Amino acid sequence: MILYVVRYHPALSETFVRDEVRGLFLAGVPVELAAFDVRDSVAVEPVGAPVHAQPHRWGWLGALPALLFEWLRRPGILPVRVLWLTTLVRRARRVHVHFAGEAAEWTRLACQRAGVPYSVTVHAVDLYKPRAALGAVLAGATRVVAMTAFNVEALRVGYAIEARLVRFGLRLDGIPLAAPDHSRLILAVGRNVPKKGLDRVVKLAQHLGDQAEVVIVSDMLPSPPADVRGLLPHAQVLDLMASAALFVLPCRRAPDGDMDGLPVVLVEAMATGLPVVTTNVSGIPELVDEAVGWVVPPDDEEALFAAVESALADPAERARRGAAGKDRVRQKLYGIARLVAEMKEVLGEG
Incomplete structure (x- = not known):
């Protein structure tokens, strides 16, 4: 069995992990998923594979016998989360963890204890706003995966790690196609963190006035004149994309160093x-x-406004670039079948 480990499940901002696990499961790979916490209460599509959720509060009572047995194998001071994960790791042939943060630290300890190898996919916040244990997590992994060439180079330069480039994959058959029309809807989607640049989208809405309707799907506070919809199920976000005229995401490097790898x-x-x-940040180019x-350059407000106004003024050019982007994603890079084939090689299942 291959055990996938994540910090949060379900998490609306990490649907690509769900799609990866589901793709492997449907391809016949014996895969299971372990998660420590829930991030979002909004319903997400199930992964299909078995999911193990860490107990909380009174749920720990039922897990006590297995935890005690595991602790007695090698007594010592360990977080109870590591003991719980170790009980799952012992049933696995290999472990793969997404994000080299807290979950990866716990995975490293559990795999050391159980004598099971692990690999890790590095994303963005875990690399550009790293925890102190990042070096140990990378050094202990038998394989390190990065989703952009930019991150591959950052790992090579910063940590002397030769990571494998495996771009994430989407279930393209579940994504609706945009219908060309005279929509004036501008859409932005992202968590309310500085690196997403959503404050610039609010200023864009102020600048455009009645020229367009600006909708932001995010956990940010209401920000008129932008229409902030809050967190929405993934299917509703895709439907909004299919009805919009333009998608805007002015990513930047945050003051604490955090930045996106390539926003899904x-x-x-x-x-x-x-x-x-x-913007031309990180792996986006x-x-x-x-x-x-x-x-446009990050944090260049005037360039952002000019680009949006240029796009709104030329529906034919919007349609041309939109069609070219659709072909690039669907024909070359980001299908789930390609991801599954590459991850099977990483996991030794190819």
């Missing part, structure tokens, strides 16, 4: 045929250029 929502928007306006969207 950008790829999803392009997969619908929706043209995008974004590996997917988005002027042939498929509009790319």
